[in-house]
Amino acid sequence: MQLQTVFLILFAAILALGLVIFQYYYKSKSKGTLYIALSFLRFVALFCVFLLLINPKITKEQYSLEKANLIILADNTSSIGQANGVNQLVNAKKLIEENTNIAEKFDISEYVFGTELNSLDSLSFSEKATNIGRALSSLNEIFAGSNTAILMLTDGNQTLGEDYEFSGGRQKFPIYPMVVGDTTSYQDIRIDQVNTNKYAFLKNKYPMEIFVSYQGNNTVSTTLTITETGQNLYREQILLSETENSQIINTVLNASTVGIKNIKISLSPLENERNITNNSRQIGIEVIDEKTNIALVSNMLHPDLGALKKAIESNEQRSVSIIKPSLSPNELEQFDLFIIYQPDTSFEKVYSYIESKGANIFTITGPKTDWTFLNKVQNSFQKNSYDQKEEVTPILNAGFTHFDISDLVVSEFPPVETTLGELLITASYENMLSQRIKGVDLNEPLFTVLETNLRREAILLGENIWKWRVQSYREDQEFKKFDDFISKVILFLANSKPRSRLTLEYENIYQGFNKATIKATYFDETFVFDNNATLNLILSGIENNTSRQIPMLLKNGYYEADISTLPSGDYSFTASVKDENLTKTGKFTILDYDLEKQLLSSNYKKLDRLAKSTNATLYFPSQVSKFIEDIIKDNRFVPIQKSKQNVVSLIDFKILLGIIVAALTAEWFIRKYNGLI
Template structure:
């Protein structure tokens, strides 16, 4: 309490005493115990009132002891189940968790990880991917601002994510690895990676690239075999040693029949090789006999042409040719779809051919478009162009229904260049994107889809779409989102079948570690997305003829069924909408591949570098008691005494108001009773 406040309280007591003397004894001859009692009550009331006016603050100091955090992080992947890793991990965790000295010094928290970090519920050792970097990053966020140490029980073999050894430089807490599993190095030959195309075309060749590596001191010889349905397609003898311990094998195979091909790649095992799980790899290739030939017709050179070609050909089922409008009708026969880029009078023969064939087209206009010609040569849309250039930014229509655009974000897309003018679309259409100029919405189409009984069309009223593809790369370090968007436009235009109210999106082949999902989009009779539908997915295993039913859950503009829990094999499925006569069917294959089983020995050397990089120590299962002794003695984790000041104003004490009221009331009754009032 401040000295000034003490003087004020003392002054309040003197003032209250002086007032009592003046009121009861000044020029008064009355004395006795009655007046003494009344004087005391009056003093108490006055002094309490003055205290409330001064309102002194009372400070109370509270002390607490905060213990450091010990985070036990256990590897829950299937690689721990090899050898004696499970027993080592469980025994070490139990020994540390139940130690009384650890409990006295630390707040112990337990987590498990595979691909993601989770609170410890139980250990199953069934997760199929190890992401140590993500687990450590998540713990940094959870325990930020506190004193902590991480004990990680793992074999050190990471299969996904950022390399945890290099992550150590950004780690806030010391990490104490306790290595579980077999630390012995064995002679091992394995297939590290297989690169191939997802699709192949009938009667064409498709490439396969195989990365083989060897661990051991002596020279090893093995035979690489590529087979399908038990029939050998390729065979090669390979020799490796401790110096030349890796090799890349490239070959091409023939696509002779249509369908999904399960290709098995295998290495003959070495003598006394312990881990043969990594000697084989299975891949899936779909052989198709259809290829969409697309013509980009342009009389000018522009970056948009190359961007469209690259984007469309990212799907290998499509081939793009950039042609001049002067081609003859016989030369145009080879194309299934036409992209008309900024047409002028030289396009008259092309439009005549398109009209005669009823082909679907994608028209892209810009400042170099001859709108007088374009308005005359077709009757789907018109534009009163003022020949004044302007930059327009896109506005997405979230209610667009012709195909799924939920992953399309155009908010950061650069503007396109167009000419000002009012557009009139005479065919049935739906806007995907509209125009905005300098923050003003024009309610004019920028990218629209047109559909009649005869054909489908797309119309883009602006050039420089290549900038959108570059922006997609800036955001995601790849072109996938933009290429997928263009792919959906082309798929819509290439398909002339009547529009379906129920559409499915799925892969024909799922790798073991891939995100296996089936998506569905459902529209009501007016082709508005229906978010109240009940869609069920019935899966049938072709191998054992068993069925399972999955409900499709509503996500952001689509329905989805997660099938990642299915075992490998071939499946057929049917999606049906409840209370509607709508069904869709399909087939897919889930390939068997467990990356966790590819590595047999623990990577203790890498874990040792992780420990060193975070100023910690590496331990083995037999040294769990040493870890307990070391961390208890470590002065970095001593409990911290923290103090907290609790400042309370006297006016917050309601009892003081009660004392004032009681003193004044008692004084009044005593005076009344004795006839002094």
């Protein structure tokens, strides 16, 4: 308590005493024990009133013991089920959980991982891919700033994501790997990776790159064969040895017919080879007979141009050429769609050609746009620009109906730069994104699409969209969400067919280890999204007898059916709306490929390098006791005593109020009882 407060309390006591003496004894001849009792009650009431006004406070020190965190991170993939890995993992985890010394020293948290990190509910060992790097990165974020150790129970074989060995230097906590599974090395030849295009164009050639590796001590020979529906497309003899244990085979194949091609790459097995599952790989390629050529017209250099080109060409059915507006009409003839970037008077010939051809157009404006020219050269929209630059952040329109944008998250997108002014759109339009400036929603379009009987258009009223692509990568370590969003805009513009009330979104080819879904969007007769409809998906196997009816579940602005549980093969399907004469059909292929079956042996050497890079140690399931002993003795994980100061009132105001009321009430009754006024 501060000295000033002590003096105030003493002053309050003296003042209360002085008031009581003045009231009961100054110029008063009344004396006796009755007046002493009454004056005492009055003193108590006055003193408590003054204490309420002063509100004296004291500092309380609270002490707590904070334990270090021990995270048990378990591999939940199907590869653990091989070579007694399940029993090793479960037994090791149980011994650590039941150890009282561990429980006294650590707060234990349990997680599992496959493709993603999840809290441990149960171990199913059914995940189809292993992403160790993402699991460790997620734990770094969750337990940032804490004293933490990670015990990772895994075979060390990563099949997805960033290589965890190279991210060891960024790890904030020591990682203690405990190797489960078979650590014995076997002679093995395998296909590690196949690189090829997702699409190929009819009567063109498409490249294929195949990575082959060998584990063993002898020189071996194998035959690489590429086949399609039993027909040989390519064959090559390969020699591998202990020193030259990998090769890259490059070849070019013909796309002779349209459709989905299921191509199998296989290696002839070695003598006594234990794992032949990884000797073959299936891939799917769709051969198409059309390609959309897009002109990105700009009179300046800007990062937006590269970002748009990369995003659009992520779909191999599209080709983007960055051109100057000075091209002749004959040179413009090769393009199907035009993206106009910040037009000025030099774009007059381009606009004349677009108008004569009736081509669809995507206009991007910004601070360098000549609005006087743009307002004159087209009549879809007009803007009274004030030539005042401003940064604008996007707001997503969740009710947008022209195509599905439910996967797009714009809340963390950086602002784009635009010019202030009133925008008038004369055609039928719908906003995807609207504007927010300095926290104020303007209800003005930022990214909108227009549709008339003659053409489709899109307008983006801001530059620096490249920052959105970078932000998409920061959030997901890939550009896919942004690229998919731009691809949907381009698909809308490239497709001039009348809108359909029922639209589907699906892949023609699904890898066996990826989540496979079919999405549908359904609109009522006024083209408003209907979230009360009942959609069903009827599937039938083309080569097998599989037949299923799957209800499509309502998600955030779309319907979805999960087809991940289907066995590999070719399927046809029909999506229908109950009580409506609306159906859509399609075909897809699920490839037979299990990443987790490609490797039988545990990668303990790689796990050991990870442990050393984080100042930790590698253990085996037989060394659980050694791990417990070492981590208990490790001085890095001793509990920390923390103190917390709380400033609280010396006396609760409720108690003071109670004393005041009691003292005054008692004084009043005593005075009345004794006939005093």
